Amino acid sequence: MAEQKGRTRRVGLTDSEVLKSRETHGANVLKTRKKKSFARRFFENLGDPVIRILLVALCVNLFFVFKGGDIAETVGIAISVFLAAFISALSEHGGENAFRRLSNECQNQKYRAVRNGALTPVPIEELVVGDIVLIEAGEKAPADGYVISGKISVDQSAITGESRETTKEPTQKREPSPSSRGTLLRGCTVLSGEAEMEVFAVGDESFLGKISIEVQTDTRESPLKIRLARLAKQISRLGYLAAALVALAFLFNCFVIDSGFAWELVRSKLTDVTYLLQKLLHAFMLGLTVVVVAVPDGYTFYN
Structure with missing residues (x-):
């Protein structure tokens, strides 16, 4: 990777190309939606079909309790309903908080991007599709991109849930997938090495951005x-x-x-x-x- 005093063998994007790319593909900003409170999630989970059935059974059981029925079974149903709704709400709430933390970690950071033939410090939110970004150990990928030179080891657990270390290097076939050896996803942590990546997706169009939207809108699949x-x-x-x-x-x-x-x-x-x-x-x-x-x-x- 040729680099000397802020110069590089690559030309990168010009100022006009940066503006055009931002108009076409948008800015590298993850939109955040109004956060649901834990209480709201809890009561929404009470609308689950099976929990509704349990609530009906609870009401019927209460009727028999007043007629001398077994109160232990009624208490058991009530506890089951509470735990089911509570655990589900806790899981959803924790998942949304995790993605919010991950999306906020890189804010206010600058990355070295090739602009007008020179390595230039660029705030993460100003990176655009087509930018060539130099990334090294200790940094998080600022956007989704293809590795075009170098070799790095990354931790993708924040995105895929897999804790194993993964190697990323240039490949002939480009696939926007976490399993692709040549693809870096926003939020991945570089553990070792140095590489250049060409950005192909930013903001809400990135893999992390899409997951974040799905988590916040409860449509995650x-x-x-x-x-x-x-x-x-x-x-x-x-x-x-x-x-x-x-x-x-x-x-x-x-x-x-x-x-x-x-x-x-x-x-x-x-x-x-x-x-x-x-x-x-x-x-x-x-x-x-x-x-x-x-x-x-x-x-x-x-x-």
């Missing part, structure tokens, strides 16, 4: 989440089948086996409305418990 959803759908079918079998087995035990297969006693139990409703509710809760335990992300229905 990462590749990992899509794969997990497919797997969850397959496992869910078995989970729902198991739940139905458990509920039916419980009812069969209550009405038939406990009656010693005496059909007169079975009929008397079936005509006792209070007893019937209690056992149906209990069977329903058993089945729902199986769904929560057996189905991945049990408090969410995957499409």
Whole structure:
């Protein structure tokens, strides 16, 4: 990498090209939207389909408690509803905070970009698509770019969740993907080495920018989440089948086996409305418990 007294063998963008690129592709700024409070996220999660079912079951159970029913089961349902909504809200809130911290880390920093044939300190928000940026150990990638010279080791865990060290160097095939050996994504930390990168995406169009928007607008569909959803759908079918079998087995035990297969006693139990409703509710809760335990992300229905 030829570099001497701020000069470089590369020409880079001219001032007019920088302005044109910024007009076409936008500035290198991550837009932030109004942050949702933890309380709002908590109450929004109470609208989840399964939690709604649990709330209905809780109300029905309260009715039986006033008629001398078991209060322990009612308390258990209430705790389940609270924990489900609380943990989900905590996860979403923490995820948004993490992305906000990551997007703010590089603010007010300057990077060395090739402009008009010279290495020039440029604030991160002024970098544009087409800029050639020199990046080295200790710095974070200021935008998405392709490595065009040099070789570096980077930590992509802030973006991909994978903690292993990854090598980045020039490649013939350019792919805007975290798995591509020649691609650097905004927010990645350079652990060692030095390289030049050519910026291909800035601001909200960067990989980090898109994830940040999805996190803030609750529409995130990462590749990992899509794969997990497919797997969850397959496992869910078995989970729902198991739940139905458990509920039916419980009812069969209550009405038939406990009656010693005496059909007169079975009929008397079936005509006792209070007893019937209690056992149906209990069977329903058993089945729902199986769904929560057996189905991945049990408090969410995957499409």
